[in-house]
Amino acid sequence: MNNFSKKGLAAILAAGVLLWLSTFILIPWAAQRLAELSAYCNGDILTDRCYQSLVIYGSIGDMFGATAALFSGLALFAVAATLWIDINARREGRKPLVISMLDQESILFKNPSIKNGRELTISISLALSNQTEEAAINVMTYGQLVSEGSTETFGPSHLQAPIIKGPSESITIEKTINGHNLDKFLTKLTEQGCIFLELITSYESLENVKWSTRTTYILTSNDTTSTKRLNAIRSGITEDEDFEVLWGNKAAASLTSDVKEGSWRHQREE
Structure with a gap:
């Protein structure tokens, strides 16, 4: 009540x-x-x-x-x-509970460019799982990358069908980032800092009541090779390896994701 x-x-x-x-x-x-x-x-x-x-x-x-x-x-x-x-x-x-899950290969930076201004595409692969027996319809996910006042919004991406308790459904969100925001993100990631990813999954119950699940992930670059690749975008070239060698053959830089403590939220949407 x-x-x-x-x-x-x-x-x-x-x-x-x-x-x-x-x-x-x-x-x-x-x-x-x-x-x-x-x-x-x-x-x-x-x-x-x-x-x-x-x-x-x-x-x-x-x-x-x-x-x-x-x-x-x-x-x-x-x-x-x-x-x-x-x-x-x-x-x-009668409310469903849909959560998003990431693994260590879920977040990739790919398709770099430094010729006409630096830009990089972030690709986020999610596994969406309904934790209840109540069906969730009109499921969509969108999010934000945040770092010290710089915010990049991406999505939404929609599921094609309702989901109920059982196997998870996959969904991918991509966004090309450039300019000041890209500089901020690369600086944090290559200097052993972190950026934040807030994911919001919105859906409805069969009674047309709208719900959303939110969580925030802490993203870091702990892999040496991935850090070098990001540095190549940031500076144009690393000290001992050039850009083409690092990013050849459709290479990508992966990020490590950890859920921020206390960031899970499940609420009704007006």
Whole structure:
């Protein structure tokens, strides 16, 4: 039950209690008023004032009838609200959980170029797995590379079919990076630093409730050969090996990925 539902039920309950408590003040006041008016009705003569007092008695009775109707309406509203909350709780309870998984060959830098400005393509291969029996539809993944204020957004990439618990599904995202952002990323990776990869997987349940799973990976270049290749892009040439030798035969630079502690998130999307 969400906070709005809790506040709504609390407001209904508070209003009913306040209305019920008000009768302890209203009934004694009405009784006193009736006693004062009854003095006009002594004897057999129906005076105008006596007639007016009788009309007032009827109005007071109608007032309590309206109060009863109000309580009946509040009760009906409470039942409807409870049913609505229960239906929504059931819809939200049927939620898939799709997670993304990377291995040590999942993130590659490839297709370098230094002739007309430096550029490099990052390729991210994901394995998407549904951890529940609830089907996930319209599954797509997108992400961001982040390093000290430099952000590169890529994706989304879509799965062609829904997924349920069982074998994982593969998905690949690629993005060509150049300019200032590429300089920032290469500097961090070649100087034994790290950059961050935030992956967001968005999907829907069969009840059309939207969910997303987020996690952040720490990317480093711990392989000597990969670091040399990245340095070749950064500087144009290394000290002892030229660019063509390092990047020949469609070579690629791989990155090591580790999940950032406490970065997993699973939430409903509005």
